[in-house]
Amino acid sequence: MSLRKIKTRIELIYMLCEAAEIEHQLLLVYLTAAFSLKTDLSEGGITEEQLKKVKSWRRKII
Numbered sequence: 847m848s849l850r851k852i853k854t855r856i857e858l859i860y861m862l863c864e865a866a867e868i869e870h871q872l873l874l875v876y877l878t879a880a881f882s883l884k885t886d887l888s889e890g891g892i893t894e895e896q897l898k899k900v901k902s903w904r905r906k907i908i
Contacts (some may be wrong), residue, residue, distance in 0.1 A: 876908075880907040883904050884897065885899050885900075
């Protein structure tokens, strides 16, 4: 990937808008991941030890 210098204010504004759009899209992915993780043993298919790790992951994601 080659980097190029931003030479004008218009280019800077455009690139900042692009970056913000990418961040918003990533935020949706992170939130979907965080809220799809199991939160309780009653949901089944997970041990107590695994649940501790999953809760840790969720805290880190959020």
